[in-house]
Amino acid sequence: METEITLPEVVSREEWLKERKKLLKREKKLTRARDQLNAERRRLSMVEIKKDYEFESPDGKKTLFDLFKDRMQLIVYHFMFDPDWDEGCPSCSAWADHIARGHLNHLHARSTTLALVSRAPLDKITAFKERMGWKIPWYSSYGSDFNYDFHVTQDESVRPIIYNYRDKATLEHLGQHYHTEGEQPGISCFLQVDDIVYHTYSTYGRGGEQVGGAYYFLDMTALGRQEEWEEPKGRATGLGAQAGSDKIRYPDEYDED
Numbered sequence: 001m002e003t004e005i006t007l008p009e010v011v012s013r014e015e016w017l018k019e020r021k022k023l024l025k026r027e028k029k030l031t032r033a034r035d036q037l038n039a040e041r042r043r044l045s046m047v048e049i050k051k052d053y054e055f056e057s058p059d060g061k062k063t064l065f066d067l068f069k070d071r072m073q074l075i076v077y078h079f080m081f082d083p084d085w086d087e088g089c090p091s092c093s094a095w096a097d098h099i100a101r102g103h104l105n106h107l108h109a110r111s112t113t114l115a116l117v118s119r120a121p122l123d124k125i126t127a128f129k130e131r132m133g134w135k136i137p138w139y140s141s142y143g144s145d146f147n148y149d150f151h152v153t154q155d156e157s158v159r160p161i162i163y164n165y166r167d168k169a170t171l172e173h174l175g176q177h178y179h180t181e182g183e184q185p186g187i188s189c190f191l192q193v194d195d196i197v198y199h200t201y202s203t204y205g206r207g208g209e210q211v212g213g214a215y216y217f218l219d220m221t222a223l224g225r226q227e228e229w230e231e232p233k234g235r236a237t238g239l240g241a242q243a244g245s246d247k248i249r250y251p252d253e254y255d256e257d
Contacts, residue, residue: 006234008222046191046198053146055139056122062139064146064190065197069137073112074190074197077208078152080183081118083142087128088118092185095208100134115139119147119183150202152184164204179205187211 011019055062068074079096080089087093096116107114116138118125125138147153151162161168163179171179187208189201209215218225226240 004234005223005237006232041201044201046200049190049197049199051145051149053141053144055117055141055144055146057137057139058122058126065192065195067113067115067137067139068190068192068197069113071108071111071113072192073110074192075107075112075114076188076190077114077116078147078150078184078186078188079116079118079138080152080185081120081125081128082183083120083124085120086124087131088120088125089183089185093132095185096134096136097132100132100136102135104136113137117141117146119153147183150186150188151204152186154179154181154184164207 049064053064055064055067064074067076077092077096079092081087081092088096099114100116104114114136116136117140118138119141121142122140125140129138141147148155148159151159154161154163156168161171161180163171163176163184166174166176166179168180171177184204185208186202186204188199191198191200203210215225223235223237224230226235226237228236228240230236
């Protein structure tokens with residue numbers, strides 16, 4: 001069955017140019033606001049990491065400091081991979097696939113390391129990584145507190161439920177029950193100074209979209225991400241993420257302070 005979709009109105013080049021210039025003003029306002037937000041992020045204070053986390057790697061056990069690989073900064077993508085699963089989360093895999101097959105030279109040139117961390121045992125991570133053809137460093141946090149401390153594994157018997165800086169009651173009030181149990185995605189940033197590791201930033205949910213990937217490319221197109229929740233209605237082609245998925249509920253992700 002073919003999916004009927006709505007399309008943009010067809011106008012003259014002159015009319016389109018008038019609309020485009022009007023939109024450009026809003027785009028430039030957003031760009032300046034994003035620059036200001038990035039500056040505020042850089043002004044954010046940091047917290048010393050005092051716990052001795054341990055990770056498994058193909059080269060043996062590693063500390064959080066080891067993950068920097070002698071660079072100043074470390075970005076960790078909290079990849080959803082439960083120990084009981086045989087493969088990684090499809091959404092996390094789509095995110096990682098945009099960068100994990102290539103090289104990270106531009107980050108390395110700025111003394112920054114990017115790595116994946118999951119709670120699955122190393123043998124499962126290694127098998128999945130080889131299947132996907134990825135080269136990015138990927139470590140197992142199995143048996144450590146790392147995932148729980150950064151609230152990307154939700155287990156109330158281990159840590160209070162917190163996701164995206166919201167407690168369980170708030171998440172349930174927002175209808176985000178899917179964030180109150182199991183594995184969750186996120187990105188955390190660290191800085192090392194004189195061999196001391198500091199936590200500088202973490203973002204969760206749609207915050208992971210801000211670092212590349214196909215979504216922001218699709219956001220520039222007429223059909224967008226082709227998902228039911230987007231405006232204007234009628235652009236979903238059936239090729240986007242399933243609208244009924246409990247994991248895809250973008251509109252209410254940040255609709256309350």
